[in-house]
Amino acid sequence: MKLSTNYIVRVLATGFVVLILLSIPLFWARLLCNVGLYLWMPYEIKSAAIEPSGLLPDNLENDPNIERHSRVSAKMEIEPLLPIGIIEYFESTSPGQSRSCLILSSSEKDWAYFDNKSGQFVFRYVETKIMPDSDKLKREVQYYIGPEGISELPDKTLGRFIEPIADNSEFKTSLWKSSKIILYDKKLRHFFAINLKDRNITKGPQLSEDDTHRPIDIGILNKNDDILDLYWMPPTINNQSIYSRKLRIHITERDPGYRPDRYILVLDKSGRIDLLDKETLEFAGPAGRLPTPATLFPTYKNATPDDLLAYRVLPVALKEDHKYRGLFAATVNWEGTALALAVFDANGVPIKSDQTWTSVRRGNRRTHSSRAVLFGFPGAPAITIGKFLLENLHPPILFLASYFTAGSFEAASGHRALFLLPNSFVAMKGRDARENIAARFLYALLLMSPSIVLAILLALRVSKDAAIVGLSRKTRRWWLFGTITFGLVGYITYRLTRPKITLVTCANCGKPRRPDTDICHRCGSKWDVPELIPPAWRVLNG
Amino acid sequence: MLTLIKREIRDHELFFIGSVILSAVLIGLSIATLDGHYWIELVTFDSPAGAIVLPIIIFGFFAMGAVQMNTDRIRKISAFISILSVSRNRILLAKIIAGLLAILIALVPLAVTVTILLRIHAPPIPIFYVMVLEIFSGTFLITLACYFIGLQAGWNSGRPIPAIVGLALTCILATLILIKGFTPEIIVILSLFIVASLIRTWHLFMSTPL
Numbered sequence: 001m002k003l004s005t006n007y008i009v010r011v012l013a014t015g016f017v018v019l020i021l022l023s024i025p026l027f028w029a030r031l032l033c034n035v036g037l038y039l040w041m042p043y044e045i046k047s048a049a050i051e052p053s054g055l056l057p058d059n060l061e062n063d064p065n066i067e068r069h070s071r072v073s074a075k076m077e078i079e080p081l082l083p084i085g086i087i088e089y090f091e092s093t094s095p096g097q098s099r100s101c102l103i104l105s106s107s108e109k110d111w112a113y114f115d116n117k118s119g120q121f122v123f124r125y126v127e128t129k130i131m132p133d134s135d136k137l138k139r140e141v142q143y144y145i146g147p148e149g150i151s152e153l154p155d156k157t158l159g160r161f162i163e164p165i166a167d168n169s170e171f172k173t174s175l176w177k178s179s180k181i182i183l184y185d186k187k188l189r190h191f192f193a194i195n196l197k198d199r200n201i202t203k204g205p206q207l208s209e210d211d212t213h214r215p216i217d218i219g220i221l222n223k224n225d226d227i228l229d230l231y232w233m234p235p236t237i238n239n240q241s242i243y244s245r246k247l248r249i250h251i252t253e254r255d256p257g258y259r260p261d262r263y264i265l266v267l268d269k270s271g272r273i274d275l276l277d278k279e280t281l282e283f284a285g286p287a288g289r290l291p292t293p294a295t296l297f298p299t300y301k302n303a304t305p306d307d308l309l310a311y312r313v314l315p316v317a318l319k320e321d322h323k324y325r326g327l328f329a330a331t332v333n334w335e336g337t338a339l340a341l342a343v344f345d346a347n348g349v350p351i352k353s354d355q356t357w358t359s360v361r362r363g364n365r366r367t368h369s370s371r372a373v374l375f376g377f378p379g380a381p382a383i384t385i386g387k388f389l390l391e392n393l394h395p396p397i398l399f400l401a402s403y404f405t406a407g408s409f410e411a412a413s414g415h416r417a418l419f420l421l422p423n424s425f426v427a428m429k430g431r432d433a434r435e436n437i438a439a440r441f442l443y444a445l446l447l448m449s450p451s452i453v454l455a456i457l458l459a460l461r462v463s464k465d466a467a468i469v470g471l472s473r474k475t476r477r478w479w480l481f482g483t484i485t486f487g488l489v490g491y492i493t494y495r496l497t498r499p500k501i502t503l504v505t506c507a508n509c510g511k512p513r514r515p516d517t518d519i520c521h522r523c524g525s526k527w528d529v530p531e532l533i534p535p536a537w538r539v540l541n542g
Numbered sequence: 543m544l545t546l547i548k549r550e551i552r553d554h555e556l557f558f559i560g561s562v563i564l565s566a567v568l569i570g571l572s573i574a575t576l577d578g579h580y581w582i583e584l585v586t587f588d589s590p591a592g593a594i595v596l597p598i599i600i601f602g603f604f605a606m607g608a609v610q611m612n613t614d615r616i617r618k619i620s621a622f623i624s625i626l627s628v629s630r631n632r633i634l635l636a637k638i639i640a641g642l643l644a645i646l647i648a649l650v651p652l653a654v655t656v657t658i659l660l661r662i663h664a665p666p667i668p669i670f671y672v673m674v675l676e677i678f679s680g681t682f683l684i685t686l687a688c689y690f691i692g693l694q695a696g697w698n699s700g701r702p703i704p705a706i707v708g709l710a711l712t713c714i715l716a717t718l719i720l721i722k723g724f725t726p727e728i729i730v731i732l733s734l735f736i737v738a739s740l741i742r743t744w745h746l747f748m749s750t751p752l
Contacts, residue, residue: 006745013741020735024714027721089723093673101669113667124665416721418731 007497015486015493019395022489023418026393033387037373037380038078038336045369045376048330048341048354049073053232055316055326055343061235068236074312074330074341075229076356085416096168103166104176109140119160121145123196125177143199147185147192150199162187167219167264180278182264184215191281204281213283214269216305218276221267224310224412228339230330232314263287263324265315271304273313273327273348287315288326288344293333294355294368296425297432307431309336309411326351334411334431335423338370391424392451395486399426399451403444406430451487458491459483469499470514470521546628546636547643553613554640557606561648564602568595568652572659596681597716600688603645604712607692608705610637615697620747634747638740641689645682653678673724680724683732688712690739697746 052061052069061069092099103121104112112123124142131137144151146158163186176196183192189211191204207213222228263275263284271290274283290311292303305311310332316325326345332338343352356369358376367376374384391399402420406427414422421427429444445452462483466476483490503512508525519526551558614620620633653674660670695708715735722728 009741010745013738013745016734016738017742020718020731021711021714024717024721028717084720085723085725085728086720087723089725093669099669102667111665111667113669116668418721 011493011497014496015482015489018492018496019419019486019489022492023394026390027418029390030387033383033390036383037387040377040379041078041369041373042358042377045356045358045372046077046339047073047075048339048356050341050343050352050354052235053328053343054352055328055345056235063235063237065237066235068233070235071233072314072328072341072343073229073231073233074328074339076310076332076336076339077227077229078332078336079227088412088416096166103168114161114164114166118144118154119146119162120154120158121161121164121166121183121194127177143196145194145201147188147190147201147203150194150196150201161185164192165216165218169219169264182218182276182278182281184218184266186215191276193278193281202281212270213266213274215266215274216269217267219264221265221273221313222311223305223308224332225312227336228310228312228330228332230312230314230328230341232316232328265313265327267305267313269304271302271307273329273344275324275348286348288313288329288342288348288350290329290331291340291342291350291353293331293338293340294370295333295335295338295428295431296370296374297428297434299431299433301433303331303333306410307334307407308332309334309415333370334414335370335428336415337373338368388425388447389450391421391426392448392454393488394421394424394451395489396448396451396455397485399424399448402427403430403441403448455484455487455490458487462491462494465494465498467521468503468512469501470503470517471499543632543636546623546632547639550610550636550640551643553619554606554610554644557602557609557644558647560602561644564595564598565648565651568648569655571595572652572656596719599648599681599685600716601709601712603641603685603689604692604695604709606641606644607689607694608696608708609692610641611693611696630748631744634744637693641693642686645685645689649678649682649685676724676726676729680719680728680732683729683736684716684719687715687732687735687739690736690743691715693743694739694746697743697750 049071050073051071053072056070089099091097093102094100095102095105101116102111102113104110104123110125112121112125114121122142122144124140126138127141129137129139142152144154144158146155147161148157148159151158161183164183165186167182178197181194181196183194184190185192189207193202193204195201262278264278265287266274266276266283267290268274273287273289275285275287276282277284290303290305290308290313292299292301293308308331311330313327313329315327317323318325324346326343328341328343330339330341333340339356341354342350345351357366358369358372373380375381398419399421402422402424403426405420406422407430409417409420409422414427417423426444426447429440429447432440435443459480463476463480466479471479479490479494483494486493501514501516504515505511506513506520506523506525507527508520509523511520511522513520513522614637620630623633624630656674657671660674664670691708691712695704695711698704718728718731722731
């Protein structure tokens with residue numbers, strides 16, 4: 001049987017259909033395993049805390065009346081349905097999120113968005129003016145904002161933003177109409193400050209090409225904040241926090257009163273956090289960096305925002321002077337199995353840190369949560385093995401590709417991956433930067449071995465069956481290669497596209513042979529056509 | 543060709559009537575949803591109706607595909623038409639065009655209504671129109687993909703197992719929307735799936751003796 005184009009197209013089409021229809025149930029089965037692991041994850045390995053928090057003046061923290069020092073704590077609240085793309089789709093299109101051009105939508109009359117077509121921001125809101133007779137005059141206004149200015153009408157002379165990101169921290173309160181909104185354009189490499197009250201825009205100096213700063217977020221720095229809680233508790237006296245005693249209020253960005261005097265936080269693509277001077281629109285120095293949470297196969301490189309499933313940054317200032325005092329940063333690793341918490345002082349120097357560990361020590365060692373969640377509690381090893389075996393049902397070629405592309409995905413999108421598996425054990429090994437490349441690859445091959453063994457077994461089965469069916473040597477070789485490469489998908493595809501021919505017994509070798517070929521595909525003999533010899537008997541009439 | 547399509551529509555008029563009724567109900571629902579609600583709810587289909595309607599559309603068109611092929615095999619319609627000067631390619635094409643028309647009847651009026659409602663009630667923010675386009679193209683493609691599964695499942699006449707397997711595969715494929723959302727990624731995956739299914743359906747239809 002020769003390989004016809006028609007046959008190849010049919011096989012490829014069937015293979016693709018099988019790949020999709022097999023990848024979906026495998027995805028749900030892996031998700032079920034993850035849900036099991038997350039749901040039974042003990043509380044102790046979900047949270048980390050630092051006490052005293054380290055950012056308060058000594059006179060406050062060491063007050064003899066203090067019953068409990070200030071404390072910063074972070075907790076992972078991994079949602080079992082985190083990978084569900086439909087939820088992420090609607091969340092990402094809400095104001096200020098990754099896929100949305102909308103930066104504000106506080107009411108039907110107050111909204112703002114970036115118009116990609118004109119390259120300008122459009123702000124529409126109700127403006128209140130106090131008249132000389134103290135009456136309030138309200139009117140709906142709409143402003144068009146470009147890098148060169150603000151206008152009430154669309155105007156090309158306002159210029160074009162290309163890829164702007166906006167500080168959305170100002171939109172938390174109704175004061176945004178009278179405060180400065182900071183922007184950064186990734187392509188123009190300028191910071192801008194929009195002043196709606198005075199209707200002007202200030203442009204900061206351009207970042208030079210050799211400048212290493214690559215800002216990706218401004219103001220409130222967080223990602224997937226619904227799965228990561230970061231709390232700061234002030235010191236307490238008689239079970240009452242200093243908040244309620246109204247001595248001094250220590251405030252974080254979540255408090256309505258938080259108005260940083262001069263600086264705003266800027267997150268860099270590398271994971272570094274910088275301070276930006278709101279007046280000069282220039283960097284004022286480092287503020288810290290996103291801490292690197294441990295993973296099953298640890299990596300020494302610093303975590304970038306893309307490597308993290310979630311992060312949250314909380315700056316602290318004292319209300320009395322609004323002076324920036326430092327920040328707390330918490331991060332969740334790629335797989336959602338470990339958390340890191342760090343405290344940085346006003347100069348960006350790390351002063352304290354913590355990770356998620358088990359409380360039980362084995363000898364002198366504690367187990368890190370990224371390992372404990374997989375093996376450290378009853379039932380976890382069984383689920384982990386189940387997850388590992390499910391991963392190994394995936395086509396070996398895609399499994400191998402997952403290893404090589406492990407670091408090129410964004411962590412949250414990796415949880416929704418269907419064909420490449422950035423969350424698999426093999427991909428985790430691919431992100432492990434400790435060992436040399438060869439050792440790492442061999443380890444990955446070891447992790448892939450069940451998948452490879454299964455693929456070889458299925459390929460042998462296919463090859464044997466293809467020989468029985470009478471496929472040509474070339475076709476058999478392609479099927480062998482295809483099944484080793486695609487494993488279970490290749491095998492199912494073969495079963496679905498296998499020629500449906502009823503075989504007959506060969507008169508020469510006695511094995512089943514194809515009736516549509518001149519020679520037997522097993523022994524090569526021709527059809528044994530018996531000579532037509534007339535019978536010796538006759539039927540005679542009467 | 544037009545005659546073949548007309549015949550397909552006449553033979554499966556129940557599905558076309560169903561599409562029209564569904565479309566009318568959905569339009570009514572979207573108008574009712576808007577009344578007294580914030581405009582963003584219109585785009586995000588923030589109502590329980592959305593969760594009920596999508597499975598109805600998906601399984602309805604799976605059934606249409608299965609019934610189209612099953613009727614053809616049981617009544618030997620293709621065998622009869624093939625006697626005339628009509629190729630089997632055209633017969634299959636007419637079936638697919640009829641299916642496509644039914645899907646479009648169910649979805650396009652709703653998409654147009656939502657766009658008009660947004661134009662009337664919502665601010666002129668481009669993201670809403672992008673969302674409407676993404677949601678309707680995603681729904682259209684998943685429905686079409688399930689329709690093709692129906693075509694393949696229905697060809698095996700008289701046997702319940704292929705139909706049950708087809709239904710199970712439709713359930714599996716429908717969850718792709720949950721996994722990927724209405725992102726461009728799903729458009730690519732479903733488009734490729736539809737092309738692959740079309741090839742399989744064509745081969746199935748052309749190679750099986752009438």
